[in-house]
Amino acid sequence: MRNVSQLLFLALSLGLLGGCGGGGNGNTSGGGPPAATHFSVSGPTSSGAGFAFTFTVSALDSENNVVTGYAGMVHFTSSDPAAVLPSNSTLPNGTQTFSATLTTAGFQTITATDAASASLMGSLSVTAVAGEFPVTSFGAKGDGHTDDTTAIQSAINAASAAGGGSVVLSVARYFTAGTLVVPAGVVLCGPTEGPFDVPGINPASTAVAATLLITSTSGPFITLQGIGAGVTDLLFHYPNQVATNAALPNPYPYTILANAPGTKVARSTVTNAYNFLDIESGRVMAQDLFIGAFNTGINIDHAYDHVTLRHLVHSVFWDIMGNQQFPQPIDTWVLNNGTALVVGRMDSLEVSDFFVYSRFTGILLTDSSDTTQNPTCGYGTGSGIDIEGVQYGIVVTASNTPGYKFTNVFLESQADIGVAAVQVRAGGSLAPKIEINGVSQVGPTPWADGPFPTPPVGEEIVVYILP
């Protein structure tokens, strides 16, 4: 094994020979080093207007090899007259990284030119985007171990101070020890469209998306506190959660608490959460989410207006990460405790394209534990609901007028432990009412209470069961 410096030396020697064969020009003569013919300027394709970003300049020869002996001075210009640019600089060993800030939003260029030879140049095209606040500009490292909580909160606060904006994370692993509060008009987002899958990939060690590594056990990790606040295109992961061979998960607070109307959680993934999303306001949207939460996927309460849930996938993402065969020991706990959706006080739920795999209960429609509300339960509609591998599919203990209506529902029991596909229970604050138009159920073994056990007297269930 030759070491790197030997390889470099050998490569440089070969490059020198090649340069000589080509005859050379410019600043070379005789047996001197090859000529730099142009600069490579590489960096981001977009940046937040007003925020610094880094880019790299390399002196290259006609065959795009780095000219380590380049001894000239590089001068910088930009199409943005207000750009903050590096001062003239050399390129030690032919390559150097610089920082610049574009302040005028729009398509801009940064050009590096040899101070002595205007034809020796290269440029970078960058779109400077207004209203974007890159967390890297606020000191976030994204290296998987430095605590980035303060840096990310600083970016959020800066966006808020500007009236609102997108706080943009890069494809990197942001380790956090604390929690975040997102005020009105600020959206925390990733740079690539989610949601993200994790087959065979541990987000704690590999960045496949803009990833937030959550370790705080104090309060919700993110509180969407202001109207219009949101979270999009992010991957949330709990690196300190137990492995799938554990008997039970570590409890954590909710990953996200939505406290204000107009908030949204979209195109994101969570893995190894205990509880994922707590919606405590109406006019909230959650859509296109991959949810790996051991205990509660989504909880809704105190929602005095419409809430839309669309295309949510609750699965055993913890098994998938390790490429392990289902079921693992922790899945036994989830099959006895986990619930994908719990609905308490809720005025008009809209749920569609809702998928659940391997939980205790798919959907629980019940009374709020906060009895100061009147009423304490909800109503709504849903369609395209697929709940597989559960003890209970849908359980209803209370509903406000006119109850719940679901269409196109498929329910499958978990082998040997399935209890009921749809169960209506007595004892709630208001008579539970559920109407299902088009449902099928299967089970490798029968449901212990029958798929649709007879509801208590005076309470209603209408189920059009497809053969």
Added chain:
Amino acid sequence: MKTTLAIVLLWTLCAGSATVARAVCIGASVNSFGAKGDGHTDDTAAIQSAISAASSAGGGSVVFGVARYFITGTFVVPTGVVLCGVIEGPFDVAGFNPAVTTIAPTLLITSTNGPFITLQGIGAGVTDLLFHYPNQVPTSASMPTPYPYTILVTAPGTKVARSTVTNAYNFLDIEVGRTMAQDLFIGAFNTGVHIDHTADRVTLRNLFNQVFWDVLENVQYPRPIDTWVLSHGTGLVVMRMDSLEIHDFFVFSRFTGILLTDSTDTSQAGALCGYGAGSDVDLDTVQYGIVVTATNSPGFKFTNVDIGAAPGLGQAAVQVKTGGSMTPKIEINGTTQRGVWALGAYPTPPIGEEVIVNILP
């Protein structure tokens, strides 16, 4: 042997490129074209310049920052140009007046001449914006000031997404097929969405017609203007339409939730009315839930419909009327109704016309 050098070069490239490239709404900011966004300077010309520049470039995003862009004119959006905001919508306005407080990329509309935005080219669109009419009357008024539609769609492949409108008179007029409208908060006094002249499919998903005018003033519903809306406002009007798809459609406090009827343009070739399907439709506090006067074959099919009467004003949850160009036909699989309806919840349709309603107890 150049592999090592290539690795060194690649490493330097990667080190410099760990950064931001959000997929949506990347392009020239209207601020680059001189738009102020200060809430009072007229930004019409600057925004039109940005639209023209994006169009000249073959298409692109015209980016609005979090600011209040005051506009006296109207815009035509050509092929491949999308007007978009820098933060994901739709936006709520609870306790915020968008005319004075910036909470989103906001367009303040004052023109009374023609639609504010005409999506005229294929693929044109509007996403993640907040539209507000600062000169509209307050909720204490007895009736709203009429304005043309906020958005007129005249080309296929256009889209209106993740946006909010407050204090509009009429919001969205779809006049062509293959159009999508989704994730919209709609505060329009007279007409939320209107569809006509569409010889192809239109998709409406997660539209939320609400009393956002009350919400932004932080006043208790109902206000004087709500009385007018309860006697005039309609969530959705469908005329000539080939294959409507509508899901997660919510209406609160309007005269009619959905009106399925003949086009007033009798010069159209073929049918004057439409057909389609929908699910999860919640029409709350209305005089009429769904009214059907004419349908093209095979009619309209809806599933999971909940209709609530406006207290003291309810007329009918689902009403089929005579006199249209073709026999009205509506099939509802699973509906509930609440409140008191003067004509009965589902008044018996005229002889020879069809309604199939699986009314759940």
